[in-house]
Amino acid sequence: xxxxxxxxxxxNVGLADDRRLQRALESWQPSFINWWKELGPEGTENYDxxxxxxxxxxxxxxxxxxxxxxxxYRWGIFVAPPIEGRKIPFGEHRGQPVxxxxxxxxxxxxxxxxxxxGDTEPASVEQQRLLGLxxxxxxxxxxxxxxxxxxxRHLWAMVYLLHAYFGRDGREEAEMxxxxxxxxxxxxxxxxxxxxxxxxxxxxxxxxxxxxRDGKFQLSSLAExxxxxxxxxxxxxxxxxxxxxxIGTTGVMRVVTRxxxxxxxxxxxxxxxxxxxxxxxxxxxxxxxxxxxxxxxDLFGQEVSTNAANYxxxxxxxxxxxxxxxxxxxxxxGVDKVTMFEDGVIKDVDFNSLLAVNERLRDDYVTxxxxxxxxxxxxxKRHKIEFELKLPHRGFHxxxxxxxxxNITPEGxxxxxxEWEKGHDQWLPSKEDRxxxxxxxxxxxxxxxxxxxxxxxxxxxxxxAFDYEYVKFN
Ligand code: BYC
Numbered sequence: 001x002x003x004x005x006x007x008x009x010x011x012n013v014g015l016a017d018d019r020r021l022q023r024a025l026e027s028w029q030p031s032f033i034n035w036w037k038e039l040g041p042e043g044t045e046n047y048d049x050x051x052x053x054x055x056x057x058x059x060x061x062x063x064x065x066x067x068x069x070x071x072x073y074r075w076g077i078f079v080a081p082p083i084e085g086r087k088i089p090f091g092e093h094r095g096q097p098v099x100x101x102x103x104x105x106x107x108x109x110x111x112x113x114x115x116x117x118g119d120t121e122p123a124s125v126e127q128q129r130l131l132g133l134x135x136x137x138x139x140x141x142x143x144x145x146x147x148x149x150x151x152x153r154h155l156w157a158m159v160y161l162l163h164a165y166f167g168r169d170g171r172e173e174a175e176m177x178x179x180x181x182x183x184x185x186x187x188x189x190x191x192x193x194x195x196x197x198x199x200x201x202x203x204x205x206x207x208x209x210x211x212x213r214d215g216k217f218q219l220s221s222l223a224e225x226x227x228x229x230x231x232x233x234x235x236x237x238x239x240x241x242x243x244x245x246x247i248g249t250t251g252v253m254r255v256v257t258r259x260x261x262x263x264x265x266x267x268x269x270x271x272x273x274x275x276x277x278x279x280x281x282x283x284x285x286x287x288x289x290x291x292x293x294x295x296x297x298d299l300f301g302q303e304v305s306t307n308a309a310n311y312x313x314x315x316x317x318x319x320x321x322x323x324x325x326x327x328x329x330x331x332x333x334g335v336d337k338v339t340m341f342e343d344g345v346i347k348d349v350d351f352n353s354l355l356a357v358n359e360r361l362r363d364d365y366v367t368x369x370x371x372x373x374x375x376x377x378x379x380x381k382r383h384k385i386e387f388e389l390k391l392p393h394r395g396f397h398x399x400x401x402x403x404x405x406x407n408i409t410p411e412g413x414x415x416x417x418x419e420w421e422k423g424h425d426q427w428l429p430s431k432e433d434r435x436x437x438x439x440x441x442x443x444x445x446x447x448x449x450x451x452x453x454x455x456x457x458x459x460x461x462x463x464x465a466f467d468y469e470y471v472k473f474n
Pocket of ligand 1: 213
């Protein structure tokens with residue numbers, strides 16, 4: 001697992017021993033750099049950014065900090081070390097040795113999973129490309145760039161798998177990763193949430209909390225895969241993903257904290273007065289939460305999915321923390337309750353557990369989201385303010401699956417279409433909300449300074465203070 005850091009493409013997969021693969025990836029590299037320059041963080045080519053670069057997959061080596069110009073970031077290919085004697089942990093091949101090559105019968109399914117996962121990574125960079133122009137602090141700006149570079153690396157991770165294991169169609173898929181673009185009417189990104197805009201930093205914090213968290217759960221279930229190169233790739237990606245969610249959890253927390261401070265200073269809960277003081281009122285935060293949570297729930301796919309059942313049975317994509325679950329890991333005879341929308345009502349329906357694996361993953365995700373929301377609520381309580389942020393009902397504002405046709409309030413009440421139209425702006429960010437939040441987006445990038453609507457972080461990065469010069473603009 002030695003890391004070759006001096007290679008054109010840093011890697012711990014022995015690229016130098018496979019000249020063909022190395023050449024293929026080296027010929028993809030310029031397209032990637034061109035894409036980064038065109039659709040990556042706008043106008044940042046000369047910035048020196050205090051970034052973490054992975055130089056090894058060991059605990060002490062993957063977090064190596066220093067100033068880097070982003071187009072020169074050492075995007076590499078890193079996989080977690082193999083576990084000797086690892087067996088396929090679930091499905092009909094359970095207990096057999098893991099595969100180190102793609103089994104012919106699962107080639108199309110595996111490619112589809114890898115392409116879907118890979119497509120999200122550059123999509124998020126595209127969505128965030130203008131945020132650097134309005135960062136609320138230098139610390140936040142640096143964190144944004146860190147996330148962008150790591151999403152770029154995650155694209156490399158998936159492109160490596162496509163090139164190394166899927167021959168010519170894999171190379172074509174790798175090209176396509178740079179041709180589809182977020183929000184492009186003709187060639188959109190594959191999944192809905194990755195075609196939404198991230199026009200402001202509140203949306204960004206919500207995105208890193210809710211949408212990156214989908215990444216955590218999807219990557220965790222791919223990290224269980226019987227196709228060992230995919231499992232090991234995802235295991236290492238998860239170490240980076242944790243930082244992205246940290247940005248979301250603490251980012252929203254800092255917005256909540258600032259709002260509460262302003263409410264207490266002014267002794268008011270009047271949204272107009274809070275906004276006039278340059279902070280974001282709690283009901284607006286709730287509407288942003290409702291939006292990002294609901295579009296992220298869609299990313300788990302259909303509630304009842306034969307594709308997901310087939311992926312599971314084939315041993316390609318497992319459940320979250322598969323090995324910690326106490327059951328037969330085959331699921332043929334299991335029964336699970338799934339909340340469905342049928343005949344105009346919401347009801348729990350029994351399905352074979354295999355068909356319900358998407359929904360189980362969504363359940364685990366909901367539980368994880370609630371932990372973050374409860375933390376924010378504790379902060380509100382500490383400020384002695386009576387307000388609770390809530391996750392809306394899982395059927396609220398959905399576009400994929402059983403609830404796509406339904407109109408459901410955040411409380412879970414089924415309503416008619418015209419009631420939905422009337423309530424819409426109460427539940428989701430209105431045009432005015434968005435305009436207000438965007439009006440707050442002004443760059444605040446002197447070291448130690450921070451915008452009016454967000455509190456400073458508890459501590460800085462890599463042991464540095466908040467006022468460290470995390471980005472040098474040159
Ligand atoms: N939007 O795959 P199937 C991350 C469509 S995030 C639009 O059987 P199933 C990250 C689908 O295209 C993690 N369309 O769906 C986070 C297909 O249409 P066609 C990303 C959707 O079983 C932040 C049909 O439904 N990883 O890493 O429902 C920043 C059925 O397709 C959507 C993965 O997603 C949607 N949301 O499962 C950066 C893991 N959902 O082709 C990165 C890999 C479904 O029949 N993907 N459709 O017309 C999967 O496991 C599955 O594809 C899904 C969907 C769970 C996404």
